[in-house]
Amino acid sequence: MALIEIRGITKTHIEKSGVRTEALRGIDLTVNEGDFLSIAGPSGSGKTTLLNIIGALDSPTSGTVLFDGIDIGNTPTARLADLRLKKVGFVFQAYNLFNTLTAIENIEYIMVLQAKPPFEARKTAKALLERVGLSAHGDKQVNRLSGGEQQRVAVARALASGPKVILADEPTANLDSRTAANLIDLMRELNIEKNVTFIFSTHDKIVMDKATRLVLLKDGKILNG
Amino acid sequence: MLIFIKIAWRNIRRNFYRSVITISSIGIGFASLFFIRSFIDGADHQMVENYTGLISGHIQIHSKGFQDNPGLKKSIRSPLEVTGALVKASGITAVSPRVKEYVLISSAENSGGALLMGVDPEQEVNVTSLHKHIRSGKFVSTDGQIVIGKTLARSLSVGINDKIVVVAQAFDGSLASESYRICGLLDTGAEEMDKGLAIVTLRAADQLFVLDGKVSEFAVRAGSLEKTDKITASIKRSLDPLKYEVLSWKEISPSLLQWIQFDVAFSDFLLLVILLVVAAGILNTLLMGILERVREFGIMLALGTKRRQIVLMIGIESLILGLAGIAAGFALGAGSSGYFAVHGINLSSFSAALDEYYTGSVIYPRISYGYPVIYGTIVLITSLIVSIYPAWRAARLNPVEAIRG
Ligand SMILES: Nc1ncnc2c1ncn2[C@@H]1O[C@H](COP(=O)(O)OP(=O)(O)OP(=O)(O)O)[C@@H](O)[C@H]1O
Ligand SMILES: [Mg+2]
Numbered sequence: 140m141a142l143i144e145i146r147g148i149t150k151t152h153i154e155k156s157g158v159r160t161e162a163l164r165g166i167d168l169t170v171n172e173g174d175f176l177s178i179a180g181p182s183g184s185g186k187t188t189l190l191n192i193i194g195a196l197d198s199p200t201s202g203t204v205l206f207d208g209i210d211i212g213n214t215p216t217a218r219l220a221d222l223r224l225k226k227v228g229f230v231f232q233a234y235n236l237f238n239t240l241t242a243i244e245n246i247e248y249i250m251v252l253q254a255k256p257p258f259e260a261r262k263t264a265k266a267l268l269e270r271v272g273l274s275a276h277g278d279k280q281v282n283r284l285s286g287g288e289q290q291r292v293a294v295a296r297a298l299a300s301g302p303k304v305i306l307a308d309e310p311t312a313n314l315d316s317r318t319a320a321n322l323i324d325l326m327r328e329l330n331i332e333k334n335v336t337f338i339f340s341t342h343d344k345i346v347m348d349k350a351t352r353l354v355l356l357k358d359g360k361i362l363n364g
Numbered sequence: 365m366l367i368f369i370k371i372a373w374r375n376i377r378r379n380f381y382r383s384v385i386t387i388s389s390i391g392i393g394f395a396s397l398f399f400i401r402s403f404i405d406g407a408d409h410q411m412v413e414n415y416t417g418l419i420s421g422h423i424q425i426h427s428k429g430f431q432d433n434p435g436l437k438k439s440i441r442s443p444l445e446v447t448g449a450l451v452k453a454s455g456i457t458a459v460s461p462r463v464k465e466y467v468l469i470s471s472a473e474n475s476g477g478a479l480l481m482g483v484d485p486e487q488e489v490n491v492t493s494l495h496k497h498i499r500s501g502k503f504v505s506t507d508g509q510i511v512i513g514k515t516l517a518r519s520l521s522v523g524i525n526d527k528i529v530v531v532a533q534a535f536d537g538s539l540a541s542e543s544y545r546i547c548g549l550l551d552t553g554a555e556e557m558d559k560g561l562a563i564v565t566l567r568a569a570d571q572l573f574v575l576d577g578k579v580s581e582f583a584v585r586a587g588s589l590e591k592t593d594k595i596t597a598s599i600k601r602s603l604d605p606l607k608y609e610v611l612s613w614k615e616i617s618p619s620l621l622q623w624i625q626f627d628v629a630f631s632d633f634l635l636l637v638i639l640l641v642v643a644a645g646i647l648n649t650l651l652m653g654i655l656e657r658v659r660e661f662g663i664m665l666a667l668g669t670k671r672r673q674i675v676l677m678i679g680i681e682s683l684i685l686g687l688a689g690i691a692a693g694f695a696l697g698a699g700s701s702g703y704f705a706v707h708g709i710n711l712s713s714f715s716a717a718l719d720e721y722y723t724g725s726v727i728y729p730r731i732s733y734g735y736p737v738i739y740g741t742i743v744l745i746t747s748l749i750v751s752i753y754p755a756w757r758a759a760r761l762n763p764v765e766a767i768r769g
Binding site: 191227 | 663
């Protein structure tokens with residue numbers, strides 16, 4: 140079943156200086172529920188731009204994006220925040236956890252935003268942390284953890300909202316190849332176990348090989364469509 | 365909510381030194397406000413106490429119209445009516461009936477005008493401290509004695525034990541004249557009195573002016589300065605307003621009141637200046653903190669944090685800084701004011717000016733509990749208002765750009 144339908148989107152970034160960059164030049168893509176999809180492409184090909192649009196962080200210059208039936212281009216900003224909170228999980232290249240909080244608190248944060256009762260939030264956070272193999276590190280401030288550990292906390296945080304899709308922009312770029320492979324394997328397990336769709340970008344061959352579906356991006360266009 | 369408090373709190377801790385500096389600047393601002401206000405209140409209080417204690421008393425009762433147009437014709441004809449009212453009012457420490465009239469005083473050498481005051485020595489000493497300002501000699505005790513200001517004595521070329529003659533118009537309009545022996549010289553430091561005041565006993569004045577028991581005024585000492593207004597009102601209620609005027613020190617000496625109002629205005633102005641400093645300090649801390657955390661706010665927004673939640677978080681941060689600063693400032697302000705309230709601040713090197721204002725050269729700050737609360741609230745509200753702009757900046761960030769850096 141189609142979770143995300145992208146029809147003919149383009150995106151032109153306009154910098155303050157007036158410089159225009161056509162980051163996406165006509166993308167058509169359907170993402171189905173349960174996909175484990177990798178967007179691969181060289182630097183500057185538009186991976187981050189595409190993921191931001193799918194995740195309702197950014198809007199396309201033209202074309203439409205239907206996310207779970209919602210037309211993202213025609214939805215007010217405040218509603219988009221809500222959509223992200225309820226349906227999207229994010230994992231970033233630079234981990235981007237809240238460094239002042241512990242691992243558990245980072246995961247709880249999402250559920251606090253969702254107004255879950257604190258007791259339930261703590262229980263879920265613990266379970267998720269255990270699932271990603273970090274139950275011993277729950278009370279540690281996250282910047283004390285290794286990169287691989289931080290990224291696993293990030294995956295747990297992304298799962299905490301019970302999202303339809305997790306968007307991971309180059310999640311392994313800062314990790315060594317073994318840790319990277321382990322992270323992708325974990326993501327794949329969760330993909331199957333929780334039936335959550337994963338879309339992740341990479342330019343690492345080993346990582347893209349683990350995807351069940353591969354989209355190749357170059358100069359803002361999909362090569363293998 | 366709790367998580368936002370946690371984040372705010374840990375942020376304050378993360379930027380420990382910056383937070384300490386901000387908290388100290390709020391604290392020092394608040395403490396100086398506290399201290400200066402206590403100091404001013406103490407000085408004002410002393411000024412009023414010294415002034416009223418020297419000659420006027422806290423409250424005066426006259427026949428109606430005496431204040432604007434004094435004279436024997438405006439004497440109180442039935443003093444018992446007034447004493448009756450005074451007995452009923454509570455909170456009064458002492459009362460002294462007086463006769464007051466302008467007279468001519470002559471020595472062998474010279475003559476000059478003066479205000480002659482007839483007082484009952486035993487009662488007067490409980491209301492004013494005139495008797496403590498006798499430089500040489502003693503206060504009046506018998507009817508043939510007179511105390512005069514030291515400057516007046518100099519211009520008359522007289523001293524202790526010399527005789528002087530007082531000439532005046534009696535109550536019935538006839539010319540009255542009597543000679544007295546100088547028993548003491550008055551040295552109050554207030555030029556007006558040292559130059560133009562003479563004191564005899566109440567009975568001597570009664571005889572001189574032929575008053576048959578009439579008096580010019582009753583001077584009242586209240587249990588405390590703060591109760592004066594209440595006591596004045598209660599005396600007023602039991603006296604006929606058509607016959608009597610009951611005046612508190614504020615009406616007896618409007619210039620004193622003006623001076624105090626000026627002091628309050630001055631501390632309000634100071635409040636404004638300090639608020640600006642506090643506001644600038646908090647604004648600076650918050651803005652710097654936000655610049656450093658652009659990416660963090662971007663992530664928060666990306667994850668679905670509402671703008672108002674970001675505003676809330678920054679507001680909490682500002683509130684914590686404000687509260688901590690006020691707590692520190694309160695301790696410092698109350699501590700320093702409290703210490704000097706006991707030990708006094710000796711300003712004798714400036715005392716020439718201070719004597720003139722009757723404060724005396726050692727100031728004892730007075731702490732009251734109203735204004736620290738008001739000032740604290742104002743400082744707190746200021747810190748909240750100041751957080752609005754940084755919070756708005758953070759909440760308006762575009763998450764895509766904030767994360768991209
Ligand atoms: N906010 C922006 N403003 C201006 N130009 C932008 C902006 N974001 C991206 N671009 C430009 O758009 C093009 C696509 O960028 P994008 O970040 O999507 O590529 P990418 O595939 O994610 O690259 P990388 O692998 O380096 O992360 C690039 O040329 C980039 O410089
Ligand atoms: Mg990118």
